[in-house]
Amino acid sequence: MAGSFVLNTGASIPPVGLGTWHAAQGLVGGAVCAAVKVGYRHLDCAPSYGNEKEVGMALHRLFQDGVVKREDLFITSKLWYSNNGPQYVPEAIQTTLDDLQLEYLDLYLIHGPIRLKKGSAPISENSLPCDIPATWAAMEKLHDAGRARAIGVSNFSCRKLEALLAVARVPPAVNQVECHPGWRQARLRELCRSAGVHLSAYSPLGSPAAAGAGAPSVLGHPVVASIAGRLQRTRAQVALRWGLQVGQSVLPKSTDEARIRENLGIFGWSIPEALMAEFSGIEQVKLLRAEFGVNPVNGYKTLEDLWDGEI
């Protein structure tokens, strides 16, 4: 795949990864096979997506049929909130490696700076105090042992990332966060750039299915539509290409073969600087929100309050 980004480990991360959240069982395996066959070399997985076993079966078939070699793929997974404690980390990665039928991950992320009671739903009432430095030390051991060739975080605000950078022996290679033209993360991107942490953009199309009714549409925004028209590209391609040009990898999810192919069609052309400037006119709204009742114990209102999400 054209133009990889380089992580602080020295490894390359392919600029486009296939997202697998909400990729239903029965569809996700086909999507992974289709994506790899058209040239994707990066997959974004997580145990909380409930589909890692099917992804693993698809990978096994692809390796067995000689379509791609393991070393040519970049595979990410994540440590779920209920495993966010040092004692749970070795078993959690082993379960993911078993499900994905892999010996190692290219990138293992703390899914968010949140800890939940075991087996509980992701609502603030189920949150527990979270010791990120202790979990990170366990992640560093996985890195030392080669089970995760790079380690990183997800949903970390500037404040959380700075706190981790201050104590990490192995600095995080990646912060994976919501990022698209409607939520550009300027401050976080600048911090990541200055600290050598790669920003990987989730929901790069504005997550049209998950954002919910009434949420602003990134692909429907007049600026995105107008730039797409002028460049004769699709709106999705323009949103993804914007991400590459601001220096981040993008993780579009699709289980539709035509859209999987379309989302890779973002190389060999670029958005001219004058048009890049027009994105700054798009009003900023974080789309992925989990609104829950106030927790009487800690006063938190939403999971985002636990992330202390910032612009």
Ligand SMILES: NC(=O)c1ccc[n+]([C@@H]2O[C@H](COP(=O)([O-])OP(=O)(O)OC[C@H]3O[C@@H](n4cnc5c(N)ncnc54)[C@H](OP(=O)(O)O)[C@@H]3O)[C@@H](O)[C@H]2O)c1
């Ligand atoms: N770390 C985290 O906490 C976190 C959170 C959210 C997401 N993620 C990761 O990031 C990935 C992407 O984020 P996301 O799934 O929220 O949203 P997204 O990639 O922004 O949007 C996916 C949606 O857009 C549709 N779509 C895909 N390509 C399209 C195209 N070319 N034109 C129009 N619609 C298109 C998909 O439908 P079809 O499938 O029908 O094409 C799906 O409904 C996830 O799958 C996951 O791997 C991580």
